[in-house]
Amino acid sequence: MANIAERLATVKHVIVVLSGKGGVGKSSVSTQLALSLYASSPNARVGILDIDLTGPSIPRMLGVDDRGVHQSSAGWVPVYADGSEARLACMSVGFLLKNKGDSVVWRGPKKNAMIRQFLSDVRWGDLDYLVIDTPPGTSDEHLSLIEHMAPVRDRLSAVIVTTPQAVALLDAMKCLSFTRSVGLPVLGVIENMSGYACPCCNEISNVFSVGGGKEMARTEKLAFLGALPVDSKLVTLLDTPNAASDSSSSQQGFGLLTQYQKTASAELFVGIVGQLAEKLGSE
Amino acid sequence: MIAVQSPLSVPDPRSVPSNAPEHCPGTNSELAGKSDACAGCANQDVCASGVTKGPDPALPFIKQRMASVKRKILVLSGKGGVGKSTFTAQLGWAFAADDETQTGIMDVDICGPSIPTILGIAQEQVHSSSSGWSPVYVQDNLGVMSVGFMLPSSKDAVMWRGPKKNGLISQFLKDVDWGDLDYLIIDTPPGTSDEHLSVVQYLKESQIDGAVLITTPQEVALQDVRREIDFCRKVGIRILGLVENMSGFVCPKCKTESQIFQPTTGGAKRLAEETGVELLGAVPLDPRIGKSADYGVSFLEEYPDSPASVAYLNIIERIKAILAN
Structure with missing residues (x-):
């Protein structure tokens, strides 16, 4: 086993x-973060590791x-979402x-071993950024x-995602306490699902309330x-694999990225x- | 290296001794006493001898305590944030609307307990008496237990690995003075891991009457529900049915319905057909549901005529009917 x-x-x-809370958009934010970092420079190399x-x-x-993972003499070969550009x-x-x-019904020790393998056995190669998507909570996966x-450690930092409603903020605060007790620097807070524009009349409805993430950042000095x-x-794009992967890649990038860049979120x-x-550059 | 906050001293009957090494596989594991982490542990010989793999000593106590609970619903x-806790709360309120019905809600989401906030009892604490820990009562016939009642501050993170979570769940089942209950509703965290396995194992002898699966319409959520159905079948839990939450949104201004979470693969309806699981109903997304949860009031009581309340009540009636058979 290679050394981490x-x-x-x-x-x-x-x-x-x-x-902290589930379903607030960690995976969607991780994916968008990876895509946007990828697009930020023509040479940027980005990895995304899913430990959920x-x-x-x-x-x-x-x-x-x-897709599946292949073994090579140098370790597991990750799946490249952008095809041959890799x-x-x-x-x-x-x-x-x-x-x-198939369900993965594992208790802590097995999850711990899998995460270690993802970090030690995957041939990540040179990366400018490795984005790690986590499951909800503050338990085995996070501690491992x-x-x-x-x-x-010195290259490790975190982004906290929350939705604006009180129930989600409560869990986001727990998550912040977690980062503080393990000494993980927090780059900032992203407020997701902040309002929804009706496609018919463009009226903005605060489906899950609004402003909670901003307020949390202010009071916690983040x-x-x-x-x-x-x-x-965006929801539809990330939910429908064929919407993007089949349209042949253009000059700017692969199908998903091209489609993504047309969304308001991008x-x-x-x-x-x-x-x-x-923030990362100045550190 | 990791600071673990303990809300109550939890004397753990089964899993990890307090002096165990960081990666203790758990005393019931097949690897007990044999894993790499066991080297040098003071308890290694005991674990390796196999005596710890016997039946959990807590099981008879759980069975005894659960003997006075008529129906147990999970x-x-699979996915987080689809409305498990909100649904659990509505179910609890709806059952408790009948004065004759005694209902309990047990929140086994140890790292992200939302039930106390949603039910408006976040400031309460657990008291212990000679007959066990008393649940916190929302009203006379609705008792609740959650790790949220045990934390000094709502900001405190519970950074526990599996074995400690299991220990607390076992205590929730054997040490809480639930009394005679018609229904015990168990709200779970997302996923299929320690908490789920433990609940199932601890309640094996007392029997779980069934599970309600909650999803949202998009494929990313449905994928997780497929895993959850697979889990239920593996461990032998009856699935009462599937609820599609956040199904469509009606603009308060122009009254046009739009799909925030597009059912790109046919939504819960298609999944129900594919897997042979009953679709209990679909609840539209109503911003007032989330707001009611934040303020800890019953959405069903506040907005009894809203389409979402009607949908909730129809689903709950169907669940009652299934359980009555």
Whole structure:
């Protein structure tokens, strides 16, 4: 088994996406973060690791849920979402399942071992950013991740995603307490599902309330990275693999990315990625 | 290296001794005493001898406590944030609307307990008496137990690995003075891991009457529900049915319905047909549901005529009918 420190020596920055509560859009934010970082420079190399072992969503969102992982002498080969360019590497337990309805019913120690393998056995290669998508809560997966990442601690930071309603903020606060007690620096807070524009009359409804994430960032003295309204076009894009993967890649990038860049969320993410790059660059 | 906050001292009957190493496989594991992490542990010989693999000593106590509970219902989803806790709360309120019915809600989402907030009892605490821990009562016939009542501050994170979570769940089942209950509704965290396995194992002898699966219309959520159905079948839990939440949104201004979460693969209806699971109903997305949850009031009581309330009540009636058979 290769050593985690060695394996990740060629990774410049690791961004852990956390939320506390489930279903607030961690995976969607992770995917968008990876796509936007990828698009931020023609040479950017990005990895995305999904450690939500019992509910992996990343393969579906990147439109690669029919793909598998290959072994090579240098380790497991990640799935490249951008095809032959091989600048967007992805790894998830979803690639290891025989069929998509299989449940992964694992207790802590098995999850811990899988996460260690993802970090030590995957041939990530040179990466500018490794985005890590996590499951909800503050339990085995999170503790294992932080522990295994100890050798690359100085390159590790987190982004907290929340929706604006009180119930989600409560869990986001727990998640913040977690980052503080394990000494994980927080780059900022993203407020997701902040309002929804009716496709008929454009009236904005605050489906899950509004402003909670911003308020949390203010009281906890964290950077507020941005508010993302519910974007049905994006939901559909990330939910339908064939919407993107089949249309042949154009000059600007592969199908999913081209489609993504047409959504309203992509524009907002340019700003978020800009802030993150600045924060990471200045450290 | 990791600070673990303990809300109550939890004397754990089965899993990890307090002096166990970080990666203890659990005393019931096949690897007990044999895993790499066991090297040097003071309990290694005991574990390796196999005596710890016997039946859990808590099981008879759980069975005894659960003997006075008529129906046990699990609320599951696979994916997070689809409305498990909100549905659990509505179910609890609806059952408790009948004065003659005694209902209990047990929140086994240890790392993200939302039930106390949704039911408006977030400030309450658990008291213990000679007959066990008393649940917190929302009203006379609706008792609740959650780890949320045990934390000094709502900001505190519960950073527990599996074995500690299992220990607390076992205590919720054997040490809480539930009394005579017509229904015990168990709200779970997302996924299919320690909490789910433990609930199923602890209630094996007392029998779970069935599980309600909650989903939202998009494929990403349905994928997780397929896994949850697979889980239920593997461990032998009857599935009462599937509920599609956040199904369509009616604009308050122009009254046009739109799909925030597009059912790109046919939604819960198609999934129900494919898997032979009954679709209990679909609840539209209504911003007032989330708001009611934030304020801890019953959506069903506040807005009894809204389409979402009607949908909830129809689903709940159907669940009652299935359980009555």
